Amino acid sequence: MLISCTHTCIANIYKNLNKKSDYWNKKINFTTLFKVFNLNLRNIITIKKIAELANVSPGTVDRIIHKRGQVSQENIDKVNAIIEKYGFKRNIFASNLASNKKCKIAVFLPKSEKLEYWESQLNGIEKAAEDFGKFGVELHYFLYDFNTVSFQKMCTKVLDFECEGLLFSPIFHEESLLFLDEYKKKDIPVVMIDSDIKDKIPHYYIGQDAFQSGYLAGRLISFAVKNDRNVLIVKVAKEIESTSVYLQRIKGFYAFFEEHPELTNFTFSEITIKDPDVNQLTLEMFQDISSIFVPNSRAYIVAQFLEQHHIKGIRIIGYDLLKENITYLNSGIIDFLINQKPEEQGYMGVNYLYKKIILHENLEETHFMQLDIIVKENYTLALKK
Amino acid sequence: MLISCTHTCIANIYKNLNKKSDYWNKKINFTTLFKVFNLNLRNIITIKKIAELANVSPGTVDRIIHKRGQVSQENIDKVNAIIEKYGFKRNIFASNLASNKKCKIAVFLPKSEKLEYWESQLNGIEKAAEDFGKFGVELHYFLYDFNTVSFQKMCTKVLDFECEGLLFSPIFHEESLLFLDEYKKKDIPVVMIDSDIKDKIPHYYIGQDAFQSGYLAGRLISFAVKNDRNVLIVKVAKEIESTSVYLQRIKGFYAFFEEHPELTNFTFSEITIKDPDVNQLTLEMFQDISSIFVPNSRAYIVAQFLEQHHIKGIRIIGYDLLKENITYLNSGIIDFLINQKPEEQGYMGVNYLYKKIILHENLEETHFMQLDIIVKENYTLALKK
DNA sequence: AACAAAAACGTGTGCGCACACGAAAACATA
């Protein structure tokens, strides 16, 4: 058995000896001794020790661990075997102290002004910056106006910026493809949040399962509805981001009812309005309607209309905890909101990069956020998180 | 302005100089220079630097920072002023490397066998142990059988054990009071999860808001119910843990309907069964009942009964994602489950202690878990977390 | 065989802090 012990360990042993002298009088082996004093054996093997065991210098071990080359295959195998055998894990405190590596992260997202959803994302990101700042994480923001021109301008800036990781959301699909093609060359960790582009570049994804969230909305409608079962889907189509996420939600919504034929008598109708403006709505749209599904964050517009015209008893299900949505949730006009947990998405995005860059952890490639059902009675606690 | 720069910083500057030589040619001040090269100024002041500025030795600064005494008041004030002015934050990598401090945590909880809820808690704890092990966090388990005798026996073991933090759940109220009285003397951070005992000992609490969760259940019942509005509350009273959490939930449940007089025609009845056994139930209990609230994790018993007797159309709302509950959720017999997020509670408990002990962070004293509404369509994603 | 070039390897230094130890200064007592 390999014995290695820091001076602190020894100090501990002596400190404890007074109290546990009976252990000391018995002849015991080292394993037992360590257990008695709660000294752990893992993690205690160091690079220096490995070097000794392999009959090489610490520098060689270092080169192998960091795959810097300039080592003979023979030594590589020998050292790796020892690392494997003793389960060497580098001491992250020492590692980061020595390397003194800053972890610069480029945050490439839309500006949050006027966009509550992205404001939440950035709140989470800012929170993470605070939490991980002490580990050397530094955020550098590249925020663009919500249009393709501004996005493209910012692309070059991001490409020029040297950093260790990228936090990105491929909102503009075509433009993002071009950007990623270029960014690929950098070969640094990339995390996508909110929406995803697969197979273009190795990356991590953190966001929702859009289809499943629509499917869930179907379930909630089936709860909320009483006897009349005319469901209206209100599409507010202007939003650029709507495309894929939006369609997936609607798909999921219909899928629910297709897969539950026992829920009979449901009828569906759709209306589309171009602007997120209450004046686009008319009374006749809501004739005989018992419940409404709004597959993006604009449920408040429908709620506003219903309130203005004193229409009651229609259930509304929407997305996202915008202030206006919350207002109508509180007044009982909106019944359910499905939360995408944007703060958590942002936080986790930074957290992922921190874990990858600083801690060298292996991570799941995709992290779907939990589908969060929000009603009036649990939204404050939902926000606090 | 204070200029302090590690050799790595200088290396960076030189590296960047080639690319940004135009900046160099302009006469600029240091602040701008640092911004250009993305060097941050915070965190750059070290103990050595402070010592220089205060005309004392690093050892003196160290004594002041750690409040070890043996320093004149004059120097204390001088150094503190400098620390304040330059916003010194200790480098946690260096700090932990040097102190080599282990963070031993006593986990004092009921055994998880046969208790799915506590199994989840321990899963979260185990996950945290993995995540924070590399930071020196070490868990030592003190798990007792779910009875007061076993609990009390374990108390002395926990009291004897030397560690840096305690994770605890005051399930047995009276016995816990005695235990805490003793433990107080240790003066180390304590985190309580699941349930809380206030004002006995300084500590952190992580758990649910029981009253609010009952209140939420009221809202969900109001959704789930159609025209018939006879609500049955099924109390399965055997469980010891039931006491306060359990009563709070029922209180919250009734409070919801009291505060919503517009929800008319609701009638309530209660039954109590002693054992969590389906045979305790009879058909007549469910006469004219349209929905059922089970204020603990035993909703599956009611579901089982209804299934056995082919009773359909009764809504059930319960707590906790036990396997049996999930089964009935999937088959559509249970409609809603409120999740206490036990994994997350356990994880956060360890996380809190880590943050306190290793990172010296200031933490919120109470963390209420989000009230998590689970239906068939979002439970898998809820578990994944 | 002589030499250059490339590959393989070892040594040493410092990251910023915690803490032990001993030295110096201040104070107290005879």
Next chain:
DNA sequence: TATGTTTTCGTGTGCGCACACGTTTTTGTT
């Protein structure tokens, strides 16, 4: 004044690792 005691302070060492630099060994070429 001499000596002991307490308070205050400075120096030095090492935590484990990353990385620069220089040295040795191997390979290739004439």
